[in-house]
Amino acid sequence: MTNPNGRFGIHGGQYIPETLMNAVIELEQAYNHYKNDPQFNAELTKLFNEYANRPSLLYYAEKMTRDLGGAKIYLKREDLNHTGAHKINNVLGQALLAKKMGKTRLIAETGAGQHGVATATAAALMGMECVVFMGEEDTKRQALNVYRMRLLGAEVIPVTSGTATLKDAVSEAMREWTNRIDDTHYCLGSVMGPHPFPTIVRDFQAVISKEIRQQILEKEGRLPDVVMACVGGGSNAIGTFYHFIPDEGVRLIGCEAAGRGIDTFETAATVNTGRIGIFHGMKSYFCQDEYGQIAPVYSISAGLDYPGVGPEHAWLHDIGRAEYVPVTDDEAVNAFEYLSRTEGIIPAIESAHAVAHAVKIAPKMNKDQIIVITISGRGDKDCAAIARYRGEDIHE
Amino acid sequence: MSNIRNAFKNGKAFIPFITCGDPDLETTGKIVRAMAEAGADLIELGIPFSDPTAEGPVIQGANIRALAGGVTTDKIFAFVSELRKDVTVPLVFMTYANVVFSYGIERFAAKCEEVGIDGIILPDVPFEEKDEFAPICRAHNVDFISLIAPTSENRIAMIAKEAEGFIYLVSSLGVTGMRSEIQTDLGAIVQKIRENSDVPCAVGFGISNPEQAAKAAAVSDGVIVGSAIVRQIGEHGKDAAPVVGAFVGKMKQAITK
Numbered sequence: 001m002t003n004p005n006g007r008f009g010i011h012g013g014q015y016i017p018e019t020l021m022n023a024v025i026e027l028e029q030a031y032n033h034y035k036n037d038p039q040f041n042a043e044l045t046k047l048f049n050e051y052a053n054r055p056s057l058l059y060y061a062e063k064m065t066r067d068l069g070g071a072k073i074y075l076k077r078e079d080l081n082h083t084g085a086h087k088i089n090n091v092l093g094q095a096l097l098a099k100k101m102g103k104t105r106l107i108a109e110t111g112a113g114q115h116g117v118a119t120a121t122a123a124a125l126m127g128m129e130c131v132v133f134m135g136e137e138d139t140k141r142q143a144l145n146v147y148r149m150r151l152l153g154a155e156v157i158p159v160t161s162g163t164a165t166l167k168d169a170v171s172e173a174m175r176e177w178t179n180r181i182d183d184t185h186y187c188l189g190s191v192m193g194p195h196p197f198p199t200i201v202r203d204f205q206a207v208i209s210k211e212i213r214q215q216i217l218e219k220e221g222r223l224p225d226v227v228m229a230c231v232g233g234g235s236n237a238i239g240t241f242y243h244f245i246p247d248e249g250v251r252l253i254g255c256e257a258a259g260r261g262i263d264t265f266e267t268a269a270t271v272n273t274g275r276i277g278i279f280h281g282m283k284s285y286f287c288q289d290e291y292g293q294i295a296p297v298y299s300i301s302a303g304l305d306y307p308g309v310g311p312e313h314a315w316l317h318d319i320g321r322a323e324y325v326p327v328t329d330d331e332a333v334n335a336f337e338y339l340s341r342t343e344g345i346i347p348a349i350e351s352a353h354a355v356a357h358a359v360k361i362a363p364k365m366n367k368d369q370i371i372v373i374t375i376s377g378r379g380d381k382d383c384a385a386i387a388r389y390r391g392e393d394i395h396e
Numbered sequence: 397m398s399n400i401r402n403a404f405k406n407g408k409a410f411i412p413f414i415t416c417g418d419p420d421l422e423t424t425g426k427i428v429r430a431m432a433e434a435g436a437d438l439i440e441l442g443i444p445f446s447d448p449t450a451e452g453p454v455i456q457g458a459n460i461r462a463l464a465g466g467v468t469t470d471k472i473f474a475f476v477s478e479l480r481k482d483v484t485v486p487l488v489f490m491t492y493a494n495v496v497f498s499y500g501i502e503r504f505a506a507k508c509e510e511v512g513i514d515g516i517i518l519p520d521v522p523f524e525e526k527d528e529f530a531p532i533c534r535a536h537n538v539d540f541i542s543l544i545a546p547t548s549e550n551r552i553a554m555i556a557k558e559a560e561g562f563i564y565l566v567s568s569l570g571v572t573g574m575r576s577e578i579q580t581d582l583g584a585i586v587q588k589i590r591e592n593s594d595v596p597c598a599v600g601f602g603i604s605n606p607e608q609a610a611k612a613a614a615v616s617d618g619v620i621v622g623s624a625i626v627r628q629i630g631e632h633g634k635d636a637a638p639v640v641g642a643f644v645g646k647m648k649q650a651i652t653k
């Protein structure tokens with residue numbers, strides 16, 4: 001689905017400094033070699049199954065289904081993965097690839113901290129050095145994850161430039177990569193950045209839809225009517241969509257963080273409010289002003305608080321294959337509480353955006369229809385922030 | 397022959413960089429005139445971008461100050477148009493792909509030609525992506541400047557062969573900013589460039605004092621200095637013009653010897 005220069009329709013590409021070009025070319029060559037290498041794939045599968053707890057469950061949410069009174073709802077439980085989110089799928093793949101390439105040091109950006117924790121975990125496991133860049137604002141919102149990364153042996157560098165959130169962490173990780181390339185792999189956390197990252201990350205996350213397909217066929221004997229996931233950069237969503245893209249009968253829905261609403265400036269709903277632009281190595285949709293200055297986006301969710309979206313999503317939007325819907329902070333918080341009470345599953349506030357949209361559409365669907373929602377991560381990390389959102393004075 | 401070539405006729409070229417609108421356009425105008433008078437052979441004008449990923453902290457700071465001051469691409473075009481009434485030194489814009497793309501590449505290039513901009517440097521547009529920009533710039537007599545880095549190695553010939561205006565040789569790994577020492581074997585890279593192109597080659601990134609400038613100029617056709625000047629502007633604000641002018645004079649002298 002990628003053409004040779006890393007384009008998805010008009011999106012994607014390699015808009016990066018010349019200093020990094022040979023690094024991404026080397027990465028692409030290594031990836032093209034190892035992705036077809038049986039030994040590499042055997043090692044990765046072993047890590048997935050024996051370390052990361054794959055395959056993850058496809059759980060029938062019976063109470064939620066009954067309560068909403070419409071479509072049958074299944075939850076793809078990426079929250080049960082080691083480290084508590086889908087991020088580990090991509091990280092194990094990239095860390096293994098980096099190791100094969102002879103790299104000894106991983107750098108990463110992180111928003112909510114999940115990708116940083118996953119990268120620190122893989123680095124610990126594989127004996128690699130690890131440096132994680134995290135917006136200073138996010139280090140406060142997700143203090144526990146900062147501690148987890150340090151506990152795992154990583155160095156966490158708070159980023160104070162710009163809005164001190166995820167986009168600035170990406171910028172800073174890119175700057176660090178141009179500074180030290182020889183021994184360092186930039187373990188990008190989402191399906192974004194310059195080619196080949198959107199393809200590599202998608203391929204490692206595609207295990208999600210590969211499993212869903214197999215599991216739903218076993219349980220229901222047919223494909224789902226809707227698969228849905230939250231979208232920031234879009235890695236759990238593309239992983240959820242990928243093996244269903246050829247199945248025209250399966251609706252693909254990405255749930256964007258609308259923050260306080262898409263009619264306000266305090267939003268991170270890129271596809272719904274952004275324009276085509278070029279940033280962080282790729283052409284895609286970005287929240288920006290009329291002169292192309294990147295907008296300071298907002299969402300309650302640190303993991304979705306990003307002004308762009310992966311180029312493959314931009315393309316799926318352009319061709320009408322996937323729908324991208326906005327979900328506000330309020331709706332996500334309600335869904336966070338709803339899933340906790342109804343199913344005894346505390347979802348990440350990111351994943352709660354997808355749950356919120358399912359709550360809206362499921363009652364309008366028939367009882368013989370099926371929705372699969374990917375629960376991209378667990379919500380323990382968010383409890384203090386949501387309590388504060390509800391006016392309770394809780395601190396970690 | 398583009399106006400940029402003229403910049404390299406007066407011995408080794410000294411190329412200062414400043415960010416437009418830092419702290420305001422009136423001051424930028426004074427600094428440009430002071431630099432031209434002090435012997436700057438070509439001036440790089442930065443159009444600020446919210447997220448300048450190739451810049452170190454000093455130029456990041458200038459971008460933030462300029463945007464906070466309310467400068468926009470349109471205001472900068474109007475400013476250059478005014479500047480061109482008396483300033484003849486070759487001028488190039490240095491900005492990021494999204495600033496040009498969002499303005500409309502064709503509209504941006506046409507506007508550059510109209511106001512008298514001679515070239516564009518986009519550090520986030522490498523050889524592989526330049527066909528989206530370079531042919532449109534060329535049609536408007538604006539040179540699309542190519543960058544070559546210490547990591548370019550096998551890519552040098554390919555880039556040099558298609559270079560126009562001048563080649564921006566990035567002296568070091570990392571982002572812009574002052575360095576105590578430049579470790580790259582610049583002479584070897586310049587030699588490889590020479591084998592493939594007769595376009596002049598200027599060295600930038602990390603050069604902040606006369607000694608470093610003289611050393612870089614000895615193996616190339618000119619030197620580019622950004623952060624050292626932008627830091628002075630950060631310190632002196634609206635009164636920076638004479639300070640920067642004196643510094644430029646000293647640097648030009650150092651590379652002329």
